[in-house]
Amino acid sequence: MIPKINNILYTTDLSKNSAYAFRYAVNSAEHHKAKIHILHVLQNGQSQNSLWGGPFPQVSQAELDESYSERKRVVKEEIKKRLDDFCQRELQNKPTSLKRVASIQVMEGDPAGEILRKADELKADLLILSTHGKGSLDHAFLGKVAEKVLQRIKLPVIVVPIPKETDITFSEI
Amino acid sequence: MIPKIENILYATDLTENSAYAFRYAINSAEKHDARIHILHVLEPLRSHTGEYFFPFKVETIQETARQELLNEIKKRLEEFCQRELKDKPECIKRVVSIQVVEGYPEGTILRKAEDSKADMVIMGTHGKGWLAHAFLGSVAEKVLHRIRIPVFIIPLPEEKGIVSHPIG
DSSP: OOOOOOEEEEEOOSSHHHHHHHHHHHHHHHHHTOEEEEEEEEEOOSSSSOTTOTTOTTSOHHHHHHHHHHHHHHHHHHHHHHHHHHHHHHTTTOHHHHHHEEEEEEEEEOHHHHHHHHHHHTTOSEEEEEOOOOTTOGGGOSOHHHHHHHHHOOSOEEEEOOOSOOSOOGGGO | OOOOOOEEEEEOOSSHHHHHHHHHHHHHHHHHTOEEEEEEEEOOOOOOTTTTTSTTTHHHHHHHHHHHHHHHHHHHHHHHHHHHTTTOHHHHTTEEEEEEEESOHHHHHHHHHHHTTOSEEEEEOOOOTTOGGGSSOHHHHHHHHHOOSOEEEEOOOSSSOOSSSOOO
């Protein structure tokens, strides 16, 4: 038989497509009576530590690092809060589904790598991710992160493209 | 809300991975009360050698052989369904079509997904073990680049011999 699906990892890049894919995550979770883990990975920033101190040479590297990590912490908190609000809104009529959301995590690092690591750590049985709907350009469709994940993962994955029409709006996430 | 899943296109390349993915197709079909369309795409012959020695006959010979092959594959897929679902006779009814067609896999899969009004495509992928980059089959990857409906991708789990009755 097929393995039981107990843990679903839903990864989001905070795009409209991701918001739409969440509904598939909820749907699968309901059918399989599974838990949903929500994950967003904040891509590692680029060269915030430039060698000569960037535009603020009078500020020491340590201070820069500190202010940078402080800002990151704030951003992570904010994203987490918005994801939480998003779940509440999406599932306002489905309190039982809301209970299935077992965790909301905002990580930092290489998105594909973090997704694979989390899938392992959470013993996920299913991964749900969305692709970039870059319009009519065929080849821009599958995102880089999705592609990398798909090449390395050993789990079933549901890849959700953006539909032609959806009632979900960009600002909702 | 989320679109209802009524039609599932299960595309198989006749490997063990695909046979395993069939179980996910069945499972999803049961959960969503959906129909299953089974599709195998046989790649067209590319070689045209033989014209010189068989100026008239070679195409007819190939044509007959191909037709026999298509029929044989279809028969084996039917047997496979019967075997896999022998304990679930009610599920057999969910399999509404088994098609074996000639063509280029990714284009044909996309076209058939439209024809059957599929709400989801389910495919196994090449689980080439340790080689990280070999995991996603080229057909799956091409389909993913172009399709507009969700695709459920199933790798073969690491344990061997999960599907005890391999197709043919």
